[in-house]
Amino acid sequence: xxxxxxxxxxxxxxxxxxxxxxxxxxxxxxxxxxxxxxxxxxxxxxxxxxxxxxxxxxxxxxxxxxxxxxxxxxxxxxxxxxxxxxxxxxxxxxxxxxxxxxxxxxxxxxxxxxxxxxxxxxxxxxxxxxxxxxxxxxxxxxxxxxxxxxxxxxxxxxxxxxxxxxxxxx
Numbered sequence: 181x182x183x184x185x186x187x188x189x190x191x192x193x194x195x196x197x198x199x200x201x202x203x204x205x206x207x208x209x210x211x212x213x214x215x216x217x218x219x220x221x222x223x224x225x226x227x228x229x230x231x232x233x234x235x236x237x238x239x240x241x242x243x244x245x246x247x248x249x250x251x252x253x254x255x256x257x258x259x260x261x262x263x264x265x266x267x268x269x270x271x272x273x274x275x276x277x278x279x280x281x282x283x284x285x286x287x288x289x290x291x292x293x294x295x296x297x298x299x300x301x302x303x304x305x306x307x308x309x310x311x312x313x314x315x316x317x318x319x320x321x322x323x324x325x326x327x328x329x330x331x332x333x334x335x336x337x338x339x340x341x342x343x344x345x346x347x348x349x350x
Contacts (some may be wrong), residue, residue: 224287237311244284244303248272251280262305268298 229312230237245261248254252271254261263268272280278298285292288310295300300306334342 237307240310241307244306247283248303251276264302266301
């Protein structure tokens, strides 16, 4: 490994056997061990549903923070991820974004758009979206506003004409 030769190898290795890891492999060994100890998403839905509504966002935020830290290989020893800091500035790439979205969709048992992490690049924005979206799903049984229902049935041309009339009145 200390030579000047360029070589590539694909090896199925148990990285836990390298203790302590050679300095050259320390980053690889650290990343592999953190992948094996991924925090389980099981039970997050139960915890959110059992929590008081005012605490649900914070619970979801902590879950998102832990999942993102694990995926980015930041570990628990470092400072917590700031909810307003974009995950891409912390080193998340597009493949990690897809993995993160899949992990959340599975744990939260809901579909999320393929662009979820791009649309909501911070864990704060993700928590807001997921909390608000869940609240709207929970309100599905409530009576709908008849004006909104009427607006949803309008064609684009009808909506433009209605908007023009309203603007003339203003």
